Amino acid sequence: MAIEMEQFYDIFFEESLEGLDVMEQSLLSMNSGSETDLEIINNIFRAAHSIKGGSGTFGFTEVAEFTHVLETLLDEARDGKYTLTEESIELLLRSCDCLRNMIFALQAKESIDTEQSKELIEAFNKILDEENGGGGSAPSAELASESNASAEDDGLKNWQIVFVPEPEVLQTGNEPLRLFKELAALGELSCKAHFDKLPSCEELIADECYLSWTLELKNSDASEEEILEVFDWVIDECKLEVKAVSGETEQDVEREVESKSAEVHEEKEIPNAKEEPKQAPKPVAAKPAAPKSGGNENAGSAASASASSIRVGIDKVDNLFNLVGELVITQSMLSELGNNFDMTKLEKLSSGLEQLLQNTKEMQESVMRIRMLPISFAFNRFPRMIRDLSVKIGKKVELIIQGESTELDKTVMEKISDPLVHLVRNAIDHGIETAEERLEKGKPETGHIRLDAYHQGGNIVIEVGDDGKGLNKDAIFNKAVEKGLIERDVQLTEPEIFDLIFQPGFSTAQQVSDISGRGVGMDVVKRNIKSLGGRILIESKIDVGTTIKVHLPLTLAILDGQLVRVGEEVYVVPLLAIVESLQIKSELVNRVSGDILLYRLREDNVPIIRIYEEFGIEADNVDIDNALLVVVEGDGQKVGLLVDELLAQQQVVIKSLESNYKRVDGVSGATILGDGSVSMIIDIPGLISYSSKRSRKRSHVKAA
Amino acid sequence: MAQILIVDDSASMRNMVVTTLKSAGHQVVDAPDGQAGLDKAKSGRFDAVVTDLNMPVMNGIELVKNLRNLSSYKYTPILLLTTESSMDKKAAGKEAGATGWLVKPFNPEKLISTVARVLS
Structure with a gap:
């Protein structure tokens, strides 16, 4: 039966990337030159070692070759023969990037770019050469080229083997009988045991071997190597002689083989070295190579690449398992109850149903927890990033991470990762001052970036803080005026001014650096966060620092919704999008350009969207007077939704409409309500753009 | 089996x-480190043990030593998964009482035949 190696690839990729993360973190925690914690080096070594083992086995030769060199250096470091320097740590960090790129390329089934790895291999070999005069360079190629020198002619041969094991041979589980069975498979075996060393019964120790043997292997096509291979594992624990005895010419090539372990081990390598290319599927060279160097650019693909599977702590699965057990008990209790039900059992029934409710709720929570990962998965990339960035721009920055065990849905985590990178880059680039500036202001020379995460209500809050110069209100205001984003005479509150930095095309940096400040970014950050149903807030004080708070829902699978009724239909409006709900006062309604109605909400004019019109259904109430208006906000725009009735608020499980039906404008998904009916979840930004498109079309039609 | x-x-x-x-056709139980392996070995009965060398918590050598100290695993075949670069580890493994080794990278056929070798 052939085993499909490909089925293990995904796990290998995933664990290799995890291993690289561990490696990177360990490297970053190391202070070069100083006495390094052996456990840290061990961690790094193990990560490299695992990747090497796996890549070799799964046929990823390039990765295996590269990690082999890494491993050799790390092994020396582990044995204390070599002390890792600043330079070698830097090289190892670059190797992490390089390996990541290689794995991404493998994942994408692209060909591997070996340019970078070759360069790194060279650098490592140089270090190794310097350390021990050339002993370090990988000998694998030489090994393979060392040919099977004694490939015998293929005639059948007779062999005589003298096998004298040491007494302890049995204690390693090497049973001589097993070896003989293996030999017997190579030809006709006859066996003579020597009992001369066998002690008397009283002196005999049960688990020691006192026997030795002379074996004759006749009519065998096995080579000397094959015979030696049988004894491979016991070669250090026995005296072994293997002689070829030809039937006619006794004095044939007689080769005495003393148990020189080194020689035998090397021979052992040969078949393996030769096997390797056979099982290595050549990567298909279809597309140009994967992204080059630079760890952080790849983060996005890392996230999407790992979307395929999830690792779950066993306790979570156990918990779920327990709950399923309870559910089964409740179920059997209820069906028992149903067998011969009469009204006297009503109380039992209702308590059973209550229990069922409880079970379901707990199970829902438990399943949700399975999708939850600690935010450290997203935070872990930052130590490296901050290290690299602070070196690059010459600022002293220290990272403080808090709340890294706070859990967050995997999908949300993947999507929040890039915006966070952007926020952190901004903080270093624009927030933290240079060391001189800081000293002048009487602040400590080293700036601090703080990452924090915590739960608040049903949300997770992620904070990116710095103790830098803070946001300059006047500079932002002037810049916004200059860019034509606002009028000079508007009065804005502080949060409103801060909010301007999220406007497209806004950048306060005097100079555009390659770290941040290209003017694109903050608006994308805000859009991404909003698309996750989240909010972003800024707190800032001049010369004290800036803190950006990102509020996110814990999961994208469940939504807090407000149920509204329009005619026969019940829709779900995301609770987060709702600003307020009110009863329309007709004097506040303005009719503009034909069909469009605006509602005067304090200082805002809010367009009214009639849901029944947009979705083409019948409503109870088409009269605008005293109707119910749900004011919602989407994409920075407020609109009022005209509904017949406000129903309950509840959590709904989001089902994809696209995968079950097709995309529908103005609807983001569907859910199933308690009574079994299907309810559409309104996509507020989608509905706004759909509605304005429709009204434009209508006015066109009218004009024509 | x-x-x-x-x-x-x-x-x-x-x-x-x-x-x-x-x-x-074998029944297989797995463990992610030496200590977990030892615990599983103690609670079950295995005809053979295959172990990696470099592992957190308890490495392969320690595991072999510990297994050999258990009367029920005194003669059980124990195979080490090694790489060609860890020659001295093989010696250390033998010293600790390992039966033999399997050199990484190996293919499934090699694994099956090597395990069959110690089970015969």
């Missing part, structure tokens, strides 16, 4: 070994 314990910290290797040995 035999009961085999595989101990390796790499999930992909573990998975591959488990799948391969199962396909050869």
Whole structure:
């Protein structure tokens, strides 16, 4: 039966990337030159070692070759023969990037770019050469080229083997009988045991071997190597002689083989070295190579690449398992109850149903927890990033991470990762001052970036803080005026001014650096966060620092919704999008350009969207007077939704409409309500753009 | 058919070994490190143990030593998964009482035949 190696690839990729993360973190925690914690080096070594083992086995030769060199250096470091320097740590960090790129390329089934790895291999070999005069360079190629020198002619041969094991041979589980069975498979075996060393019964120790043997292997096509291979594992624990005895010419090539372990081990390598290319599927060279160097650019693909599977702590699965057990008990209790039900059992029934409710709720929570990962998965990339960035721009920055065990849905985590990178880059680039500036202001020379995460209500809050110069209100205001984003005479509150930095095309940096400040970014950050149903807030004080708070829902699978009724239909409006709900006062309604109605909400004019019109259904109430208006906000725009009735608020499980039906404008998904009916979840930004498109079309039609 | 314990910290290797040995008709139990392997060995009865060398918590050598100290695993075949670069580890493994080794990278056929070798 052939085993499909490909089925293990995904796990290998995933664990290799995890291993690289561990490696990177360990490297970053190391202070070069100083006495390094052996456990840290061990961690790094193990990560490299695992990747090497796996890549070799799964046929990823390039990765295996590269990690082999890494491993050799790390092994020396582990044995204390070599002390890792600043330079070698830097090289190892670059190797992490390089390996990541290689794995991404493998994942994408692209060909591997070996340019970078070759360069790194060279650098490592140089270090190794310097350390021990050339002993370090990988000998694998030489090994393979060392040919099977004694490939015998293929005639059948007779062999005589003298096998004298040491007494302890049995204690390693090497049973001589097993070896003989293996030999017997190579030809006709006859066996003579020597009992001369066998002690008397009283002196005999049960688990020691006192026997030795002379074996004759006749009519065998096995080579000397094959015979030696049988004894491979016991070669250090026995005296072994293997002689070829030809039937006619006794004095044939007689080769005495003393148990020189080194020689035998090397021979052992040969078949393996030769096997390797056979099982290595050549990567298909279809597309140009994967992204080059630079760890952080790849983060996005890392996230999407790992979307395929999830690792779950066993306790979570156990918990779920327990709950399923309870559910089964409740179920059997209820069906028992149903067998011969009469009204006297009503109380039992209702308590059973209550229990069922409880079970379901707990199970829902438990399943949700399975999708939850600690935010450290997203935070872990930052130590490296901050290290690299602070070196690059010459600022002293220290990272403080808090709340890294706070859990967050995997999908949300993947999507929040890039915006966070952007926020952190901004903080270093624009927030933290240079060391001189800081000293002048009487602040400590080293700036601090703080990452924090915590739960608040049903949300997770992620904070990116710095103790830098803070946001300059006047500079932002002037810049916004200059860019034509606002009028000079508007009065804005502080949060409103801060909010301007999220406007497209806004950048306060005097100079555009390659770290941040290209003017694109903050608006994308805000859009991404909003698309996750989240909010972003800024707190800032001049010369004290800036803190950006990102509020996110814990999961994208469940939504807090407000149920509204329009005619026969019940829709779900995301609770987060709702600003307020009110009863329309007709004097506040303005009719503009034909069909469009605006509602005067304090200082805002809010367009009214009639849901029944947009979705083409019948409503109870088409009269605008005293109707119910749900004011919602989407994409920075407020609109009022005209509904017949406000129903309950509840959590709904989001089902994809696209995968079950097709995309529908103005609807983001569907859910199933308690009574079994299907309810559409309104996509507020989608509905706004759909509605304005429709009204434009209508006015066109009218004009024509 | 035999009961085999595989101990390796790499999930992909573990998975591959488990799948391969199962396909050869064995019953396989796996553990992610030496300590977990030792615990499983104590609570079960295995005809052979296959273990990696470099593992967190308890490495392969320690595991072999510990297993050999248990009367029920005194003669049980124990195979080490090694790489060609760890020659001295093989010696250390033998010293600790390992039966033999399997050099990484190996293919499924090699794994099956090597395990069959110690089970015969």
